[in-house]
Amino acid sequence: MVDKDSAFSSVIYKAGSLVLKFGNPSQIGSIVMEVGGTIEAAPTEAQIELFDVLIDGCREAVKEGNLDPKGPILDFFGVPVKANEVLNRVQELQLLAKRISRYEDPIAQFRVLMYLKPSNWSKGCGWNQIDDARLLLGIHYHGFGNWEKIRLDERLGLTKKIAPVELQHHETFLPRAPNLKDRASALLEMVGNHLCPFLG
Known part of the structure; x- marks a missing residue:
């Protein structure tokens, strides 16, 4: 019972x-x-x-x-x-939502403008500022931590840049949940600190 x-x-x-x-x-x-x-x-x-x-x-x-x-x-x-x-x-999430709502086509228009130092895994998968923006869009659409849903969302173009959930760290050079959490937290912190890292 x-x-x-x-x-x-x-x-x-x-x-x-x-x-x-x-x-x-x-x-x-x-x-x-x-x-x-x-x-x-x-x-x-x-x-x-x-x-x-x-x-x-x-x-x-x-x-x-x-x-x-x-x-x-x-x-x-x-x-x-x-x-x-x-x-x-x-x-942070509400400020992000507010910024995203300004765009008619967020996938095409929303970008991170303020520089955030690349993560040590960025070079291996060619991660760039557009990917940062798409990661934030994915968080807005699917929720913080729902990395597999974000990876599988074809609109975001991150399918080949985020490790499938079943792969262990020694099996891939792509970012996994802990990497994405750290990156996303740093990006959201920029939003929360009102540093205006986004267009508009």
């Missing part, structure tokens, strides 16, 4: 993780589709309210502060959430 509290905590944890992937209430459909269960079955208004409660709770946790060495922690229905991490990521 499944422990109801445990199952609920699992759903809440997953919902919190997906907020880090998408970051926008406008993408609530993508968030709840991956969470599934009771949250997916709930009315859209309730889903958005849960998103807002999480964000407001994180803001309150940061405002109050605490002595946890990991920074402010929000107790979100029994699930510990790193408040700063959520707020920073949500801000």
